[in-house]
Amino acid sequence: MATQALRADYHGDGKDTEDKFHGAILVYINWDKHLFFYSAKAFPLDPNMPFAAVLEHVIGTHFCQHPEYKNINWDTVEWTLNNEPFMPVMEKSLAENGFDHKCLLRFKTAETSSFEAAGI
Amino acid sequence: MSAKKLNLKDKYRLLTRDLDWDFSYEDRKDAFPFEEFEGIKITDWDKWEDPFRLTMDAYWKYQAEKEKKLYAIYDAFSQNNGHLNVSDARYVNAIKIFLTAVSPGELAAHSGFAFTGRQMGGIGARIAAQMQSIDELRHIQTQIHAMSHYNKFFDGFDEFSHMHDRVWYISVVKSFFDDARSAGPFEFMVAIGFSFEYVLTNLLFVPFMSGAAYNGDMATVTFGFSAQSDEARHMTLGLEIIKFLLEQHEDNVPIVQKWIDKWLWRGYRILTVVAMMMDYMLPQKVMSWKEAWELYFEQAGGALFKDLERYGIKMPDYTDLIKAEKEHLSHQAWWTFYTNSQATAFHTWIPSDEELDWLSEKYPESFDKYYRPRWELAKEMAEKGERYYNEGLPQLCQTCQIPMIYTDVQNDPRDIVYRSTKYQGERFHFCSDQCQHIFENEPEKYVHAWLPVHQIFQGNCGGPGGLEKVMDYYKLDVGKANMDYVGSPDEERWKNWKGVA
Numbered sequence: 001m002a003t004q005a006l007r008a009d010y011h012g013d014g015k016d017t018e019d020k021f022h023g024a025i026l027v028y029i030n031w032d033k034h035l036f037f038y039s040a041k042a043f044p045l046d047p048n049m050p051f052a053a054v055l056e057h058v059i060g061t062h063f064c065q066h067p068e069y070k071n072i073n074w075d076t077v078e079w080t081l082n083n084e085p086f087m088p089v090m091e092k093s094l095a096e097n098g099f100d101h102k103c104l105l106r107f108k109t110a111e112t113s114s115f116e117a118a119g120i
Numbered sequence: 121m122s123a124k125k126l127n128l129k130d131k132y133r134l135l136t137r138d139l140d141w142d143f144s145y146e147d148r149k150d151a152f153p154f155e156e157f158e159g160i161k162i163t164d165w166d167k168w169e170d171p172f173r174l175t176m177d178a179y180w181k182y183q184a185e186k187e188k189k190l191y192a193i194y195d196a197f198s199q200n201n202g203h204l205n206v207s208d209a210r211y212v213n214a215i216k217i218f219l220t221a222v223s224p225g226e227l228a229a230h231s232g233f234a235f236t237g238r239q240m241g242g243i244g245a246r247i248a249a250q251m252q253s254i255d256e257l258r259h260i261q262t263q264i265h266a267m268s269h270y271n272k273f274f275d276g277f278d279e280f281s282h283m284h285d286r287v288w289y290i291s292v293v294k295s296f297f298d299d300a301r302s303a304g305p306f307e308f309m310v311a312i313g314f315s316f317e318y319v320l321t322n323l324l325f326v327p328f329m330s331g332a333a334y335n336g337d338m339a340t341v342t343f344g345f346s347a348q349s350d351e352a353r354h355m356t357l358g359l360e361i362i363k364f365l366l367e368q369h370e371d372n373v374p375i376v377q378k379w380i381d382k383w384l385w386r387g388y389r390i391l392t393v394v395a396m397m398m399d400y401m402l403p404q405k406v407m408s409w410k411e412a413w414e415l416y417f418e419q420a421g422g423a424l425f426k427d428l429e430r431y432g433i434k435m436p437d438y439t440d441l442i443k444a445e446k447e448h449l450s451h452q453a454w455w456t457f458y459t460n461s462q463a464t465a466f467h468t469w470i471p472s473d474e475e476l477d478w479l480s481e482k483y484p485e486s487f488d489k490y491y492r493p494r495w496e497l498a499k500e501m502a503e504k505g506e507r508y509y510n511e512g513l514p515q516l517c518q519t520c521q522i523p524m525i526y527t528d529v530q531n532d533p534r535d536i537v538y539r540s541t542k543y544q545g546e547r548f549h550f551c552s553d554q555c556q557h558i559f560e561n562e563p564e565k566y567v568h569a570w571l572p573v574h575q576i577f578q579g580n581c582g583g584p585g586g587l588e589k590v591m592d593y594y595k596l597d598v599g600k601a602n603m604d605y606v607g608s609p610d611e612e613r614w615k616n617w618k619g620v621a
Contacts, residue, residue, distance in 0.1 A: 002562070002563075002564065003561075003562040003563075003564045003565050004157065004158055004159060004304070004562075005157065005564070006153075006154065006157045006304070010564055011564050012563065012564040012565060012566070012567035012568045013567070013568070014544070014546055014567040014568075015567065015568055015569060015570060015571070015574065015575075016546070016567075016571065016574045016578075017546060018546075020578050021577060021578060022578075022579070024577070026574070026577070028515040028549070030515075030536065032535065032536075033534045033535065035452075035455070035490075035494070035527070035534065035536075036494070036497070036508075037510060038452065038455055038456040038459060038460075038510065038514070038523065038525045039456070039514040039515055039523040039524040039525045039536065040514070040515040040524055040536065041511075041512040041513065041514060041515065042512070042513050042514065042515045042516075042573050042574075042577070043512070044577040061511070062511050062512045065508060065510075065511060067497075082540070082547075083538060083540075100547075101546070101547070102546065102547040102548070102549070103547070104515075104538060104540070104549065114493075115493070115497075117489070118489065118490050118491075118493040118494065118534075119490060119527075119532075119533070119534025119535075120493060120494055120497060
C-alpha cells in the first residue's frame, strides 16, 4: 500500500541505504536466548572481512561479557542468516558468505547452565 | 442607547460558530487544502458538537487563574527547598525522563493542534483544536518551570531540549509525534486527540502525577492538578472527533479503524517507558504496570470499545498480545536502560531486595522465572567490581525506533521477535507484526526514519571517532548525569543534605 499523501509524487529517500555507510554493510548479530544482551547488536562491517575475523573481533569482543561465553563450543553452534539455516565458511568473506546490507545473523548455543531456563 | 448585555447563548454563538466566515470570491476548498486527501468524507460540519462549551474569553480567564495559583505553589516549593521532601533522590530520575521525553511531546502536540486548528473546515472543531494547542504550550512551559527547581540540584535536566533531537531513546517519542504531525489533520486528531489523549492518557499522565504525589514531589503533582481540567477537555475533544468522523460517512469507518489500530499500538509502545518508571523508578510505588494496564485499559478501554461497536469499530486485534506482554514489559525495559546507562540522561540501579520481592509478588507468572535471575547476576557482577554495561549499539525497530527488545511472550519469552520486509530492495526490521504492518501501509514515510544507531554509524552524530564523540554530540555529562545512581554526584549531594553517611 502507498502512503495517502497530499502530493502524488510523495516518496521517501531511504536514510539507511548501503551507500551511506562508507563502504560498510550493516550486520545485526544476536546470541539467541541470551537476554543478558537485551537485543541484537548492530555493526557496520567491511563486506570483504573474512567470517573468521568477525567471529574473533566482532562477536568475540561484543558478547564476551557474558559469564558463559568462554564455554561456547563453536563447532556445535547453529547459525541462521536472515532467519534461514546457515553454515559460515570461516576463511571466506562476508560477501562470499552471502551477507548483504542490513542482514541478521543469529547463533544458538547448546548449554545446560543455570542461565538457560531464564534465557539470560 | 446602551449596549444590551448578551445572554450566554448569544455570546457563545458569537464567540464560537459565528467566528467563521463564508467564502464569496475564493473557493472554500483552497482555504482548507488538507481536508480531503486522507479520504475522510465530511458532509456537514454543523453536526459537530462543541466539546468544550467554552468561549475564548472564558478560556483565557480560567487559564490565567490556574496559572496564578500554580506559580504561587512553585514559588513556595522553591523557597522551602521542596526537593528535600521527595521520598528518595532516585525518584528524581523519573522526572528527568518526564522532562526529556514527555515534555517535548507537549510542544509537538501544541504544533499539531495548531495545524488542525487551522486546517479543519469546521469552525467548532478549529476552535477546540486551537484551545488545545494553547493548552499544550502551557503544559510544556509549566512542566519546565515545575522541574527547573530540580535542575538546580540534580544532574540530567539541563540539556533536555538539545537532547530531544539527538539521543537514542528520546528519538522514540520524537518520531511518534513527527509521524502524527506529518499526517493529515484527521489522522492527527485520531492519533493524538483520540488514541493518545483519550484512550491512553490514564496510562501516561496519571502514573507520572500519582508517582509524584506518592513520592513527595509537590511541584510536579501541582502541575498535574493544574493540567487536569485541560486534560479533561482534551478527552472530550478526542471522543467528539471519533464520533463525528464515524457519524459523517460510513466510508470513514475503515479509515478510522486503521488509524486507531496504528496509533494505539504506537502509543502503547511508548508506554514501555512508563511501565518501567512505575515498576522500577518510584521508591514509593503507586501500583504495578500490570495493574495499571488492567484498570485503565482492559476495564476502561474495554467499555469504550463496546460503545464504539455500534459504529462498526472493533478493539484492535493485538490486545491479547499486550495482555501477555504486561508480565514482561517493564522488566525488559529497565534491563535495557540499566545495561545501557552509560548512554542515558538519568541514573539506573539494581532493585533492592524489598523491591525484588515486590516485583515477584506483582509478577508471579514471569519475574522469578525470567527476570529475578538477571538482577541476581547483575548484583553478583557489581559486587565483584564488574558492573555490567552492554558493549556496542542495539538493533532498532524501523517503525517505533525502540531497540529490538520485545520477546515472543505468547510462546517462548526468551526469544526476541524478529520481523522484516523488503522495500525497494532494502531490508527493514521490526519488533512486531504491528510495527511491520504500519511500515507496509506507508513505506515511503518510514524509510525516512532517523534511526539513531544508523546515524551514528554514518558519522552524523559527532562524526567518526567512537562513542565519546557521540556523548559530546548528545551533551551528555558522562559519569555525572548517567550510569549508576549509587556513587553518583546526585547521591552524594542527597546524602549530604540528609546528613547520612
